[in-house]
Amino acid sequence: MSAAAVWSYATRLLTSLQSPDHLQKYLGGPTGALGTVLPANKSLYNIILDSVLSDRLNIMEHEIEFPSAEALDAINTNVYTATTERTITVALPTGATTRRALLLAVITAMNNSANAQKIDIQVQGRKGVGAWNTYFDQTDCIGFPAVDGATTSLVAIQDVTALIDVAASYGFQCQVRNSVAQSVRYTTEYILVVTYRMS
DSSP states (O other): OOOHHHHHHHHHHTTTOOOHHHHHHHHTTTTTTTTTTSTHHHHHHHHHHHHHHHHHHHHHHHEEEEEEEEEEEEESHHHHHHHEEEEEEEEOOTTTTEEEEEEEEEEEEOOOOSSOOEEEEEOOOOOHHHSOOOEEEEEEEEOOOOOTTTTTEEEEEEOOOOTOOOSSSSEEEEEEEEEESSOOEEEEEEEEEEEEEEE
């Protein structure tokens, strides 16, 4: 069988998206249908196999997580107040294209006085030093009774695909509003999950 015929056969395998193992069985295995054709022409086999692997990697989606450092804030007002901004730098392989991005905002609040609280929370993000965008906005979404030291947590999961479009630095913060102007200690942390595809 000629090299052109071998290539044509391999192309049909590639088009059908068979696995590299399947390709190896037919092109390189000792019992494969073409096993007697290629021993003297292994470079052709390697080219075909590299092509299969490259194409399969290009259509696969990959996921990577970027966590932020924690921020600690004591807030004692009943108007919206920003927690400390945390920055996440997104670094992707050369040639990667973002497909989706999810933000997990983990907010823990500890009552620092013996006052009941109902707390409003907004989760915001921005690219670089640009304008803030609000991705989560709920009133009375966490709270605790009039117990000093009472603690509660919230995990807000939001789609931020429109924000995370390229490898860059992104800032995240929460705006919190206590129902009573007494101290609440907040711990905030963010995890950015980016799905990308190689082009």
